[in-house]
Amino acid sequence: xxxxxxxxxxxxxxxxxxxxxxxxxxxxxxxxxxxxxxxxxxxxxxxxxxxxxxxxxxxxxxxxxxxxxxxxxxxxxxxxxxxxxxxxxxxxxxxxxxxxxxxxxxxxxxxxxxxxxxxxxxxxxxxxxxxxxxxxxxxxxxxxxxxxxxxxxxxxxxxxxxxxxxxxxxxxxxxxxxxxxxxxxxxxxxxx
Amino acid sequence: xxxxxxxxxxxxxxxxxxxxxxxxxxxxxxxxxxxxxxxxxxxxxxxxxxxxxxxxxxxxxxxxxxxxxxxxxxxxxxxxxxxxxxxxxxxxxxxxxxxxxxxxxxxxxxxxxxxxxxxxxxxxxxxxxxxxxxxxxxxxxxxxxxxxxxxxxxxxxxxxxxxxxxxxxxxxxxxxxxxxxxxxxxxxxxxxxxxxxxxxxxxxxxxx
Numbered sequence: 282x283x284x285x286x287x288x289x290x291x292x293x294x295x296x297x298x299x300x301x302x303x304x305x306x307x308x309x310x311x312x313x314x315x316x317x318x319x320x321x322x323x324x325x326x327x328x329x330x331x332x333x334x335x336x337x338x339x340x341x342x343x344x345x346x347x348x349x350x351x352x353x354x355x356x357x358x359x360x361x362x363x364x365x366x367x368x369x370x371x372x373x374x375x376x377x378x379x380x381x382x383x384x385x386x387x388x389x390x391x392x393x394x395x396x397x398x399x400x401x402x403x404x405x406x407x408x409x410x411x412x413x414x415x416x417x418x419x420x421x422x423x424x425x426x427x428x429x430x431x432x433x434x435x436x437x438x439x440x441x442x443x444x445x446x447x448x449x450x451x452x453x454x455x456x457x458x459x460x461x462x463x464x465x466x467x468x469x470x471x472x473x
Numbered sequence: 474x475x476x477x478x479x480x481x482x483x484x485x486x487x488x489x490x491x492x493x494x495x496x497x498x499x500x501x502x503x504x505x506x507x508x509x510x511x512x513x514x515x516x517x518x519x520x521x522x523x524x525x526x527x528x529x530x531x532x533x534x535x536x537x538x539x540x541x542x543x544x545x546x547x548x549x550x551x552x553x554x555x556x557x558x559x560x561x562x563x564x565x566x567x568x569x570x571x572x573x574x575x576x577x578x579x580x581x582x583x584x585x586x587x588x589x590x591x592x593x594x595x596x597x598x599x600x601x602x603x604x605x606x607x608x609x610x611x612x613x614x615x616x617x618x619x620x621x622x623x624x625x626x627x628x629x630x631x632x633x634x635x636x637x638x639x640x641x642x643x644x645x646x647x648x649x650x651x652x653x654x655x656x657x658x659x660x661x662x663x664x665x666x667x668x669x670x671x672x673x674x675x676x677x678x679x680x681x
Contacts, residue, residue: 306513310507310508310512317500318500325495329493347507350513410488416485432482433486446530451639454671460479
């Protein structure tokens with residue numbers, strides 16, 4: 282029995298990603314729709330949780346996928362496509378958060394989240410959703426970003442460092458502070 | 474989740490992990506913009522890599538080290554020219570004045586030769602104080618500080634390996650509040666712009 286070549290055991294989505302990227306670079310624009318479809322929901326969750334506002338999140342997602350498309354020629358197959366895409370998304374969320382810093386902060390509401398959403402979407406208590414988004418919104422953006430990447434996207438600190446450009450030590454500190462502040466804010470909101 | 478989380482925080486993380494509702498037309502909107510964009514290609518990307526301007530983020534210490542290195546190269550080349558004929562390339566005799574160092578070790582940060590570092594904070598109203606940093610994974614329970622007999626000062630001495638360490642104090646008040654405080658006697662770490670900056674200590678000569 283012949284031994285599989287090195288790197289043969291890779292996740293199916295990685296091989297799918299690489300194949301789709303290759304098709305896009307060969308001129309098949311529609312292959313990019315598969316990549317967008319594959320990652321849109323996960324990216325949307327991060328963008329909405331990060332920006333706390335559906336409109337800003339869609340802006341971030343649109344520019345992320347457009348920038349990723351334009352830069353696809355620079356994508357190296359040795360990197361995971363999802364990690365490469367997330368790096369762009371994190372930067373776009375930072376840019377949009379910085380641009381809107383002067384605007385009044387808007388807490389996301391469940392009704393707004395579900396705007397234009399089909400009825401088949403999972404239903405759960407909107408109060409919990411709203412409460413969670415409120416406490417997330419009150420975090421400093423860098424703390425919120427670190428918390429989401431660590432405990433919602435479940436990345437390792439090394440992966441987070443590659444995405445954000447921050448050191449592992451700084452990221453651990455941000456996650457620790459985020460947890461402390463989330464607990465304090467959650468208790469305050471609950472007692473109100 | 475490998476780390477132990479406060480139950481409230483774990484609940485927040487679990488709720489935040491739920492999928493969000495997505496407008497089914499969103500992917501179409503992305504693709505509409507993509508179809509109008511210039512098609513990507515590896516060849517264009519390679520060419521762009523050579524001509525595209527880029528920024529190089531440097532910490533002040535690395536920047537100073539690079540500047541010192543460039544000055545050193547300049548001095549070395551100058552010596553080479555002088556050694557060749559005792560004259561500089563213009564043929565004019567010149568005395569090379571010794572240059573002062575770019576920065577003394579005192580300018581850069583706190584350099585302490587010993588590996589036992591004593592952290593001290595004056596916090597007379599605190600219920601308890603701990604030092605947190607990259608050396609204890611920012612764990613507020615790992616390195617509690619001891620209140621001195623005079624009452625207002627907290628201290629702890631710990632052994633640190635040589636290198637640059639970022640740290641802060643976690644001050645718990647009697648009313649249950651928790652504050653992260655930078656060391657007022659130490660340089661601030663540049664990497665955290667979160668309102669409550671951290672401090673830096675350099676241990677041993679290898680860190681400079």
